[in-house]
Amino acid sequence: MLGQTFQTMLGGRELTLETGRLAKLVSGSVTLRYGDTMLLVTAQGRQEKSLLDFLPLTVEFEERHYAVGKIPGSFQRREGRPGEKAILSARITDRQIRPLFPKGYRHETQVIITVLSADQQNLPDVLGPIGASAALSISDIPWAGPTACVRVGRIGGEFVINPTTTQLAQSDMDLVVAGTRDAVMMVEAGAQVVAEEDLVTAIEFAHAEMQGVITLIEQMREALGLPKFNYLADEDLHPDLVPELAEAARSGGLRDALLTLRKQERSTNLKALRDRLIQDRIPEGEIDSAEAKVAELKAAFSKVEKQELRRLIIEEDLRADGRNTRTVRPIWIESRPLPMAHGSAIFTRGETQVLGVTTLGTERDEILIDDLTDETGDKFLLHYNFPPYSTGEVKRMGGQSRREVGHGNLAKRALSAVLPSFEDFPYVIRVVGEVLESNGSSSMATVCSGALSLMDAGVPIKAPVAGVAMGLVMEGGQYRILTDILGLEDALGDMDFKVCGTAEGVTALQMDIKIGGITPAIMREALAQAKEARLHILGKMAEVLPAPRTELSPTAPRIISMRIDPELIGKVIGPGGKQVRELEAMGAQVTIEEDGLVRIFSASGTAAEAVQERIKAVTYQPKVGDEFEGKVVKVAPFGAFVNLFPGQDGMLHISQMSEERIEMVEEVLNLNDTVRVKIVNIDDRGKIDLIRPELEGKVPPREPRTPRPGGRDGGRGGDRGPRRDRPQGERPRMESRPESTAENSAQTKPAPAPAVPDSSNSES
Known part of the structure; x- marks a missing residue:
């Protein structure tokens, strides 16, 4: 049975969506092809409501090594847990589709993206969200799409949609944008210090280019879409409960509780107020048996808390910790707190604190990559750790979470843009961000502490980098953009917009929203406000460490x-x-x-x-004129052999040893004596003739040896002309040139004479 195919052009290449041929038992199934990259994307939801109090959505990105004709490199030779790139690709899809599920939807839903073929030019990470949008749109799962996702590069000042891997290497930005017909839903970018306005223009360009894909998915839905199943949303609260509880909470001190400066005290005060309001409405002896009523009152109080916090922000420009919307929390910084680390720094902003640590290693320390790309290693590593004590909680500690991978990747992209090339600074670099306290923006504090630790280690970064998280509260036609958001504002707000960069421009950004999308005007305002905050933070960093240290840390290799x-x-x-x-x-x-x-x-x-x-x-390759302090390694009747450096000897003829006529070499030199010599000739076989430098011009120079007829020259010990110590007519005795022994080589060291040039290029 053949499926139905839908096609459109995207970035100058054909995008094909097919359904009805593969995985037909699942609610929504789409095969996507772009170039020779192919993905199978499925979407399935349970019609029974989950007991969980949040949206139980999972997105899996499955890389199959057969997609690039490889056998996995693991011991079992099969794919194991998702790698970092697979996790990041799954997060791109999750962040695009999650905000469009109905409010109160609590049905388990799973999207699985399987890479069947990868041409290593058309990247699958931005194709997965398109396939997920199509699969959800034609399935019976309630969802308010469609959406689309594209990547934007810029080469020679021109924007490129879905640049190939080759093109991306030439681009000064790597921007991924997802959106609906009317608004932008998600943004993620790494850039080589790009101006804010250029990024907004690129986002607008991406949103316009994705419209053809959205139209294509709408056509699929109209032709093949299944009826959506009836979902069981959270039960609505009694219409009079929230207004009544809100009035009682305001009169009971809700404003003061919300405006408590410290996070833990604020949580304690709000919980005490909530418990007091519940006790006023349920007799003391009945609370344990009235679980449903207690749960309803707690849910109502959460709504009241959210409404009041948002009202304070919109109407009074007042936030939970007493700041206005543009103020950055107090900052303190300490450099080199760890005596043995190569580089370290503590960055604290309000109640968020991160210890950044830099370690320098060799090429042998680079991480090996075993995924669907043709990359083999990574010389810059950034690891973000978020232990439970950072939020004052007790949790089971397991492997690295997807959140930790995502936050670490954002910080890595922010810092990568300012690192020196490996040719200029040949170290593998690892930065670790240890989150010690967290009350919002811990990933941005990781960027700041990471940049400081790099400078403390003496890494010659191009410029310091700082990051700040921006928030948004929208009520009707009114909105306010929040600088340096708290954890509470992240949870109760409408946007989390993280911006990183230098004083000159942006190096990374990430935007997630909980509403239907935001306009370019709001994005421009948020970026301008983020730049103001970033410059403030960079100023605080410069007070402690204005530039990289000129010397590597004493503990650094x-x-x-x-x-x-x-x-x-x-x-x-x-x-x-x-x-x-x-x-x-x-x-x-x-x-x-x-x-x-x-x-x-x-x-x-x-x-x-x-x-x-x-x-x-x-x-070392010797040259005529070079001088050495060498050791005599063999004495012959015609001269002495002097070791110049390991593996290389020269011959000092008896006529070049003294101004006076001598009968025996031993009158001047003996075995193992040290003598300063100068090269006067190197023949075409590499054999070296020497003289004592102080005798140059005082004794007759020896004629360069010429080969005998037939190509033989008699060897180093051959006839070198009339000898004062040999009777005429006596056949010259042949001596072979000795090789330096390892012992002699170890004892001989080239003299640091100016005449011996240094042709190496050293960097330390």
């Missing part, structure tokens, strides 16, 4: 980079890796690239420098 001739890599590695093992035994790790780039990593700067000098010696 040292990395020295140098380049060698690629043809000499074998000399550094040695037979069977012997030379590298000896280098690493000196207290450092050594990595060598095919292009001759060598990186030396050590916890000790002294050890790293010693290894660098050893590599310089091993790879």
Whole structure:
């Protein structure tokens, strides 16, 4: 049985939605194709109401390695738990569809996105939300869509819809936008310090471009959509209960309870007021048996609390902690609180506090990636930890939650834009945000503490980065935008809009809303207000740490980079890796690239420098005029062989040892003597002739040796002309050139003479 197909153009490529061919037993099933990327998206809901008091929606993003022709790299060779990118892709879909379920809808609903084919150019993360929108729209699940989702890049000043992976690498922004026909629902972006107005323009562009997809899904729904099942919403409260309870609460001190400065005291005061109002309405002895009535009164009080808080904000420009809508909470900062960490900082804003810690490592510390992309490793890691004590709660601690992954990714995108390139700063960098206190905007405090810890570690970031979370309260035609929201305002407000950036522009943003969408005008106002707050926070950060420290932390490891001739890599590695093992035994790790780039990593700067000098010696290519302090490693009747550096000897002829005529080498030099010598000739076979520098110009120079007929030159010990100590007619004795022993090499060290050039490029 063939399904029905619907097609439209998106970003210059064909988008195809098909239904009725695969997974036909599920309520809503859609196969989506864009280029050679294919997804199967299903939506299913239970018609029985859940006992949970929240929307039980789950979104799963399943990456199948066969989609790119790979076998999973796990021990079992099968896909395991979702990776970070899969979790982030699921969150994009969840944040788009969640606000459009009916109020009070409490039926378990599941959306599963399975990647069947991935061409590694058309990214599936923004295709999943389109498939979910189509599957929900044609299913029997109550939902107020459709929606659509697109990615926007900017290359050479021009916006591009759904840029390919190749194009995205050239873009200065990575913006994902989801929306309905009339409004924007969700925004997420990473950017290379982009102006606020440019982002708003890009969002408007994205919203216009997604309209064709929304029209396509509407056509599918009209042609194939199932009738929506009747859902059981939360029972409405008695119409007179909320107004009556609101009046009693206001007269009983609700305003004072809401305006309590500290979070825990505010919660205590509100709970005490609520319990007192319940006791006034239920006789003391009947409270335990009147569970339904108590639950109804608690629900009514929550509505009263929300209404009063929103009224204070709209009518009086007054918030729960006494601030107005534009004020940032008090800030205090401490740099380097941890003595052994490479970089650390504590950032506290109101009752939100995050400890940021930076650790520097080598390429061996990069995280390995095993997903559907062609990436193999990541050299910048940011981990966000949210323990239960940060909110004064007791909870079971398990693995990293999806929320922690999402918040960590936002902070990572914010800081990535200002990091130095790996070529300029060859460290793998890990930043950890430990949330110690949380009362709103802990992810933004992670951005601030992370930037401070990077600067404390001496990482040469391009500019400090700060983040702030903005909120929104809308009542009818009135609204107010809130700067630096509290946890209470996040829960009772209509928007969570996080903005990160430098003094020059935005590096990351994320917007989630609980209403049907917001207009570009509100977004512009929110971004302008966020910039004002960001500059204030950056000013506070600059008072403590205005720029990265000029020196790495004393506890940080040292990395020295140098380049060698690629043809000499074998000399550094040695037979069977012997030379590298000896280098690493000196207290450092050594990595060598095919292009001759060598990186030396050590916890000790002294050890790293010693290894660098050893590599310089091993790879040094001598030149005429270079001077050395060398050791005599062999004495022959015609001269002495002097070790210049490991693996390389030169011959000091007897005629170049003294101004006076000498009969025996031993009159001037003996085995293991140290002598300063200068290179005067290097033949085409690399054999080196030496002289004592102080004798240059005082003794006749020796003629450069010329090869004998037939290509033989007699070797280093061959005939070098008339000898003062050899009778005429005597056949010259052949001496082979000795090789330096490991012992002699270890004892010989190149002199730091100015004549020996340093051709390496070191960075530490």
